Amino acid sequence: MSFQEHEKLHIEKNVKRELTSTELQILAAEWSEHCSYKSSKKHLRMLPTTGPNVIVEKGYDSGVLDVGDGYVVTVHIESHNHPSAVEPFGGAATGVGGVIRDILSAGTRPIALFDGLRFGNIENDAHARWLFKNAVSGIADYGNCLGIPTIGGEVEFDDCYTNYALVDVAAVGFGKKSKLIKNHANVDDLVLLIGGSTGRDGVGGSQFASDALEGEDRSAVQIPDPFIEKLIIEAILECRDENCINAMKDLGGGGLSCAISETAESLGIGIELDVKNVHLRESDLSPDEIMISESQERMLVISDPNNLSKIKQICDKFRIQCSVIGKVKEDKMMHVKNGNDTLALLPADFVARGPLVDRAKSKPEYLSQLPLNPPSETQMPLSDILLKLLSSPNIASKHWVFRQYDHEVGIRTVIKPGFDSSVLRLDNGKSLSVKIDGNPKHCYIDPRQGAIGCFEEACRNVVCTGANPIGMVDHLQFGNPEDPEIFWTFMESIEGITDFAKFLDVPCVGGKVSFYNETSDGPIKPTPLIGVLGLIETSPLLPTLPSENDVILLVGETKDELGGSEYYEYIHNFIGGIAPKVDFSESKKNMKSVLSLISKNLIKSAHDCSKGGLGIAISELCIFGKIGCNVDLPSTLSSEKILFSESHSRYILVVDRTNLDEIKSLLTDDKCSFSELGIFSGDQIIFKSNSDPILELRVDKAENNYLNSLGKIIQNG
Amino acid sequence: MKVGVIVFPGSNCDRDMHHVLTDVFNLNAEFFWHEKNLPSNIDAVVLPGGFSYGDRLRAGVIAAHSPIISDVKKLAEKGIPILGVCNGFQILVESGLLPGVLLKNESLNFMCEWTNLIVNNNTTPFTNKLKMNQKIPIPIANGEGRYFVEDDTLNQLKKNNQIVFSYENKVNGSISQIAGVCNSDGNVVGMMPHPERAAEKEINQIDHKPSSLIFESLIETVGMKN
Numbered sequence: 001m002s003f004q005e006h007e008k009l010h011i012e013k014n015v016k017r018e019l020t021s022t023e024l025q026i027l028a029a030e031w032s033e034h035c036s037y038k039s040s041k042k043h044l045r046m047l048p049t050t051g052p053n054v055i056v057e058k059g060y061d062s063g064v065l066d067v068g069d070g071y072v073v074t075v076h077i078e079s080h081n082h083p084s085a086v087e088p089f090g091g092a093a094t095g096v097g098g099v100i101r102d103i104l105s106a107g108t109r110p111i112a113l114f115d116g117l118r119f120g121n122i123e124n125d126a127h128a129r130w131l132f133k134n135a136v137s138g139i140a141d142y143g144n145c146l147g148i149p150t151i152g153g154e155v156e157f158d159d160c161y162t163n164y165a166l167v168d169v170a171a172v173g174f175g176k177k178s179k180l181i182k183n184h185a186n187v188d189d190l191v192l193l194i195g196g197s198t199g200r201d202g203v204g205g206s207q208f209a210s211d212a213l214e215g216e217d218r219s220a221v222q223i224p225d226p227f228i229e230k231l232i233i234e235a236i237l238e239c240r241d242e243n244c245i246n247a248m249k250d251l252g253g254g255g256l257s258c259a260i261s262e263t264a265e266s267l268g269i270g271i272e273l274d275v276k277n278v279h280l281r282e283s284d285l286s287p288d289e290i291m292i293s294e295s296q297e298r299m300l301v302i303s304d305p306n307n308l309s310k311i312k313q314i315c316d317k318f319r320i321q322c323s324v325i326g327k328v329k330e331d332k333m334m335h336v337k338n339g340n341d342t343l344a345l346l347p348a349d350f351v352a353r354g355p356l357v358d359r360a361k362s363k364p365e366y367l368s369q370l371p372l373n374p375p376s377e378t379q380m381p382l383s384d385i386l387l388k389l390l391s392s393p394n395i396a397s398k399h400w401v402f403r404q405y406d407h408e409v410g411i412r413t414v415i416k417p418g419f420d421s422s423v424l425r426l427d428n429g430k431s432l433s434v435k436i437d438g439n440p441k442h443c444y445i446d447p448r449q450g451a452i453g454c455f456e457e458a459c460r461n462v463v464c465t466g467a468n469p470i471g472m473v474d475h476l477q478f479g480n481p482e483d484p485e486i487f488w489t490f491m492e493s494i495e496g497i498t499d500f501a502k503f504l505d506v507p508c509v510g511g512k513v514s515f516y517n518e519t520s521d522g523p524i525k526p527t528p529l530i531g532v533l534g535l536i537e538t539s540p541l542l543p544t545l546p547s548e549n550d551v552i553l554l555v556g557e558t559k560d561e562l563g564g565s566e567y568y569e570y571i572h573n574f575i576g577g578i579a580p581k582v583d584f585s586e587s588k589k590n591m592k593s594v595l596s597l598i599s600k601n602l603i604k605s606a607h608d609c610s611k612g613g614l615g616i617a618i619s620e621l622c623i624f625g626k627i628g629c630n631v632d633l634p635s636t637l638s639s640e641k642i643l644f645s646e647s648h649s650r651y652i653l654v655v656d657r658t659n660l661d662e663i664k665s666l667l668t669d670d671k672c673s674f675s676e677l678g679i680f681s682g683d684q685i686i687f688k689s690n691s692d693p694i695l696e697l698r699v700d701k702a703e704n705n706y707l708n709s710l711g712k713i714i715q716n717g
Numbered sequence: 718m719k720v721g722v723i724v725f726p727g728s729n730c731d732r733d734m735h736h737v738l739t740d741v742f743n744l745n746a747e748f749f750w751h752e753k754n755l756p757s758n759i760d761a762v763v764l765p766g767g768f769s770y771g772d773r774l775r776a777g778v779i780a781a782h783s784p785i786i787s788d789v790k791k792l793a794e795k796g797i798p799i800l801g802v803c804n805g806f807q808i809l810v811e812s813g814l815l816p817g818v819l820l821k822n823e824s825l826n827f828m829c830e831w832t833n834l835i836v837n838n839n840t841t842p843f844t845n846k847l848k849m850n851q852k853i854p855i856p857i858a859n860g861e862g863r864y865f866v867e868d869d870t871l872n873q874l875k876k877n878n879q880i881v882f883s884y885e886n887k888v889n890g891s892i893s894q895i896a897g898v899c900n901s902d903g904n905v906v907g908m909m910p911h912p913e914r915a916a917e918k919e920i921n922q923i924d925h926k927p928s929s930l931i932f933e934s935l936i937e938t939v940g941m942k943n
Binding site for chain 2: 137141144146147226227317318319404405409410414542
């Protein structure tokens with residue numbers, strides 16, 4: 001634990017005395033990068049956060065969106081990278097637990113989970129395989145036990161994550177607007193700690209996560225207990241229904257220190273608490289450890305004293321502990337006592353608002369050194385290239401992963417995992433489409449365009465189900481922000497995301513920044529992850545399988561943008577080139593047109609064209625439909641570029657021929673660029689250039705590689 | 718007419734089951750917390766899926782010792798229809814109401830996927846509107862779903878017509894591909910797959926009618942009377 005010079009000055013200026021050891025511990029936890037966002041907070045303010053659907057209330061840890069008819073959807077995203085890199089099962093599981101409690105604290109029931117997972121090269125790195133396998137098990141174990149379906153996500157492998165792991169979890173909640181917790185507190189209200197006991201696990205977790213991963217500090221990793229979490233969810237929702245909760249906050253990073261100071265600060269109150277009243281797992285825990293323990297499955301609840309017996313009764317029913325640890329004061333102070341002794345007495349806003357820092361930024365050297373073209377052309381036939389790409393762990397079906405997750409519980413899952421975006425039905429007859437997307441390969445080559453691209457891709461995915469994007473969450477993951485070159489990539493990403501969010505009018509309703517994602521081998525590639533929520537007024541467009549003679553239509557333009565593509569990286573082992581760039585007006589136009597075609601019921605299905613390019617997108621449709629295709633590629637660019645460039649704003653539409661003319665005329669009216677590529681037919685994937693076949697691959701062979709590669713890598717090592 | 722849906726700490730398909738019973742099939746269903754008593758005039762009982770007691774020790778084993786299970790046993794003896802789904806099936810097995818055990822899946826992993834069931838007995842209160850050998854597209858979601866009994870018991874199950882459902886394909890290594898069984902009287906049925914996840918068109922785009930027949934069979938048995 002150490003403070004930086006400016007932090008020491010800030011303390012001296014505001015506290016005219018020596019700090020106690022407890023105060024030092026509290027400040028070290030709360031002012032860590034992880035809790036205070038000291039490097040990023042100033043810049044996060046640029047993101048647009050308001051919109052017609054956004055409900056803002058003080059103290060919410062999750063974004064709240066109005067979906068009409070008196071219902072709301074809540075959403076939040078978090079990561080648990082450092083812990084998962086040390087202990088993947090527990091790290092990933094507790095990551096799920098934390099984000100669920102953020103949804104719960106708004107007074108909504110968690111209804112879906114999404115995971116973005118990133119590891120090193122699992123094909124040749126046994127440690128990466130171990131991390132991957134156990135992180136998946138940890139997520140499955142936790143989410144399945146709670147009965148919250150894990151319905152989507154993404155998995156990616158890249159050498160930059162060697163000896164490391166990114167485990168991002170997004171959660172979505174649903175509830176009645178009238179039952180949202182309107183965070184407030186009155187003097188003499190009780191401060192309760194509900195749920196699991198406080199132990200030594202996770203002590204110092206926030207500081208651990210605010211430094212490069214060098215040692216394996218296992219005591220900083222929390223221990224998961226999904227059964228307790230399930231009981232807490234039910235107990236809290238019952239307390240909510242009984243109107244017993246005035247304010248609520250999850251205990252996450254920084255433990256009690258963070259929860260108490262931030263609650264007091266956001267509500268403009270003081271809180272006095274006695275560590276003697278905290279229920280403990282180990283009796284010899286010191287007061288300082290109690291204040292910074294990050295033991296899981298705990299909720300802080302502020303209630304009127306008259307409701308205490310009702311709350312106790314509900315907690316008794318579920319056999320979970322509920323301790324009165326303190327009360328609300330008028331003085332806006334955070335007052336920590338041990339019996340009659342005062343251990344800490346500091347203004348809550350002083351604790352909660354850590355001093356922010358200005359980080360220097362400079363364009364990274366590496367960007368000007370990236371080569372434009374691979375040193376040599378490949379001699380591999382295109383059919384072999386396609387087959388190899390279909391087997392790439394980054395492209396191959398993630399069935400091995402999502403079949404371990406209960407994705408049906410809750411009986412809301414209308415579009416199941418494995419397609420563009422998963423869709424949940426809501427109680428008001430509407431549907432919610434949610435997708436998370438990241439692309440570190442693009443972001444490395446062009447941090448700004450890469451980040452915008454992730455955002456656009458997530459939008460495209462929800463559009464393919466017929467949903468209109470209504471909100472987004474961003475999770476920005478980078479290396480050490482003290483390195484100006486890394487900070488530059490962060491700034492590029494957030495500026496890009498802000499520009500696109502403003503242009504599309506899609507507000508950012510939540511997010512998280514995670515720095516210090518680096519090992520002794522260096523930092524990760526910039527890894528922003530964007531989650532987009534889309535609303536469908538009725539039923540979604542289901543991923544209907546293509547059938548014989550259905551027409552393949554491509555909306556959008558394929559550009560010379562192979563940089564960061566799976567083709568360059570997996571086939572050529574080449575990092576460089578020009579990464580895809582989003583043309584804002586083309587993006588908006590195409591989204592609008594595809595949505596209008598869907599609403600007019602003119603297309604059978606829509607599929608996003610992204611990783612692996614057109615070649616993969618069409619092959620995936622062939623594999624789903626167990627049907628071949630006969631496609632004539634445009635000759636505007638070389639066949640490789642047309643097939644594998646990952647240009648944005650493109651959609652593959654599967655169309656019944658009878659609707660073709662109407663669709664074409666609508667797309668022409670909307671001034672969208674589109675091309676009729678061919679039809680589904682036979683049992684071979686056939687791509688032609690100027691009517692000459694350049695690629696032929698049997699669908700069953702493609703299917704076998706696509707569906708089984710990932711499982712084989714895990715099983716056979 | 719009343720169907721009791723039993724809720725244990727950690728049950729997580731209770732609300733789904735209640736929704737399907739009430740909102741989809743217009744049955745009168747009520748939740749019963751595991752510490753409560755079941756009224757003796759109840760017409761049917763459903764033990765829903767989930768992770769009762771977090772699957773500690775072994776799936777279903779702690780819940781099988783809940784106070785409410787003694788009431789379930791009494792109702793079972795009276796011939797009242799009782800259905801256990803997934804964790805509910807595990808609880809019925811652990812409480813001795815149904816034969817056999819449910820072991821870890823052959824894959825050693827949790828498995829959530831759609832599969833086809835085959836109806837092997839259409840005389841139970843939950844299958845009487847289904848045809849013999851009818852296919853039911855339905856999802857499974859479990860880690861310990863591999864049904865096992867010793868040869869003697871297996872022969873007895875076959876002889877007594879106690880195998881209610883089997884999987885069309887090899888799914889998890891269950892003996893004789895068994896997915897669901899009943900007691901010798903036929904009124905207590907346990908099954909690993911989730912009919913409540915397959916009985917509505919919106920969430921079952923393959924065919925929701927066969928799973929619906931499981932609930933319609935119950936209606937046929939107990940009637941719609943209030």
